[in-house]
Amino acid sequence: MAILALLLLTATASAVAATNRIVGGADASIETYPAIVQIEYLNSTTWSHGCGGNILSPTYVLTAAHCVDEDDPMRIRAGTSYRETGGTVINVESYLIHPDYNKFVFLDADIALLRLEQALVYGPSIQPVAIYAQGIEVPGNSAVVFAGWGDTQPDGEPSTILQDVTVYTVSYEQCRRIYGREVTHNMLCAGVLGVGGKGVCFRDSGGPLYYGNVLVGLPSWHLGCASKRYPGVNTKVSAFTDWIVANAV
Known part of the structure; x- marks a missing residue:
């Protein structure tokens, strides 16, 4: 418990952009994402x-x-x-x-x-990994980073090496307009709306969505992989x- 408490952040930190760009991602090192x-x-x-x-x-x-x-x-x-x-x-x-x-x-x-x-x-x-205290929210349109070994394209194969990709948070209100009542306040949406081509895919579930160095989401479900119309839906960790x-x- 002491270790977890030390990594529990009580104030929103500023986002840190990833150096790399899963679907549309780039090779990454475990030393960058050791959690x-x-x-x-x-x-x-x-x-x-x-x-x-x-x-x-x-x-x-x-x-x-x-x-x-x-x-x-x-x-x-x-x-x-x-x-x-x-x-x-x-x-x-x-x-x-x-x-x-x-x-x-x-x-x-x-x-x-x-x-x-x-x-x-x-x-x-x-x-x-660090997590936020209960109830802290990530602002809409913030740069966040997925990492994982999931499929690199729909109906594709999982990656042999860790991948990361930068996407952007979508506000609860906008995500609710897209998905309807399937989206709750316990969820955090992220993607590149209107563009697509970057995001999580199959076998990325449960991994990290980072805001800076803080774990803010767990990939949960999506329509398509890296869709331009439908953002990925993640479990909001701070909930x-x-x-x-x-x-x-």
Whole structure:
């Protein structure tokens, strides 16, 4: 808990533009994003990457609730820029899905905690991420950054190396006009409206959306990949900070 508390920010920081530009992204180094992890799933005898996650403490990872496999083993891979190779691999011991997940609106409260069997050892490529205090909002049209190993185009293949891409937040009001009641105040929309070509795709779910160096969103759902009409919809982390702090112990 002490580690998480140290990384809990109580005031909005200014956005920091990424040096690189997932779909429409560029190769990135794990040392730039040391809090990101791969979540791997056991299919028969083969482990494969399916979602992203975010290091909160040596034993807790934050991800999207829909990334939790309730029937089969899961593990995380930390500290490597490359998909399904290198780094540190640790099994997931248990998980906690937010009690409001899917309760009122499909994929609302799409957030979960993974508890690891062993503690991660911090270093240049493995570090915890900062989150905002409950209720802090990111302004509309702010530059934010996605990172992950997801598909680089619709119906494409996942990237073998970590990617990042800069997009822009879309206000709740504008996103609600686009999607309707499917968007709630627990969600944060981001994309490049009117242009498209940059954003998350399949297998990026649960990974990071950064505002500066702060984790503000978890990719949750989207219509198309990097669409110019439909922004990606993310779980707004600051809507659940109190729940995270109360349970990541």
